[in-house]
Amino acid sequence: MRDPDRWVVVGLDNGGTTNNATVLDSAGQFLVDRLAECPSCVGDGPDKAIEALARSLEDVLELTGIPRAAVRAVGLDTPGPVSAEGVISSKGATNFSDPRWRSFDVRGALEIRLGLPVVYNNDANAAALYAHYEHFGSAEAALRSSVSVIVGTGLGGGVIEAGRVVRGAAGMAGELGHVWVPMDGLLAAGQPVPRCNCGLSGDAESVASLTGIE
Numbered sequence: 001m002r003d004p005d006r007w008v009v010v011g012l013d014n015g016g017t018t019n020n021a022t023v024l025d026s027a028g029q030f031l032v033d034r035l036a037e038c039p040s041c042v043g044d045g046p047d048k049a050i051e052a053l054a055r056s057l058e059d060v061l062e063l064t065g066i067p068r069a070a071v072r073a074v075g076l077d078t079p080g081p082v083s084a085e086g087v088i089s090s091k092g093a094t095n096f097s098d099p100r101w102r103s104f105d106v107r108g109a110l111e112i113r114l115g116l117p118v119v120y121n122n123d124a125n126a127a128a129l130y131a132h133y134e135h136f137g138s139a140e141a142a143l144r145s146s147v148s149v150i151v152g153t154g155l156g157g158g159v160i161e162a163g164r165v166v167r168g169a170a171g172m173a174g175e176l177g178h179v180w181v182p183m184d185g186l187l188a189a190g191q192p193v194p195r196c197n198c199g200l201s202g203d204a205e206s207v208a209s210l211t212g213i214e
């Protein structure tokens, strides 16, 4: 029998093509053990993408049999660059190329659409937070600090201090991919220094992202 006082939080992971979703109960246990994916519709602009996120939430609740009324809050992450409060960069972003995304408050828009509190982190910080709690366990996580490097198409990073994400003034703290690394002794004779999309040569992303490794 389900406890009527039981509450959950829903996690929504937004990507360039796909959303993924999960549900955690009040004890921090994941109630979904697989990918729960649906199209993110990000390329169709903010209105369609916010609807797609709302659909992700409904779908994952249906999957777990949890009633909507049991949801206390939503955790949202997206690719960057996005401010610490979930506002897409005014200069645009690779994953949010439609001009309507510029300076769009994705966190605020989802909060209004769902009528639930929405907490935002960029995807690398969300991954770092997960890794931190997974590594230290929930009892000790709030007492510990960690640095995570997130290898993907690019190279993301996150810094956790006393169990909380260090965001920095502009939400860019822990962006480890664009830190220059000494290349002495790393390159074969005649091998060019790898260049990053950010303009730097020989930064961590140009060497150790999946793109860089390839």
Ligand SMILES: [Zn+2]
Binding pocket: 177, 178, 179, 196, 197, 198, 199, 200, 203, 205, 206
């Ligand atoms: Zn770079």
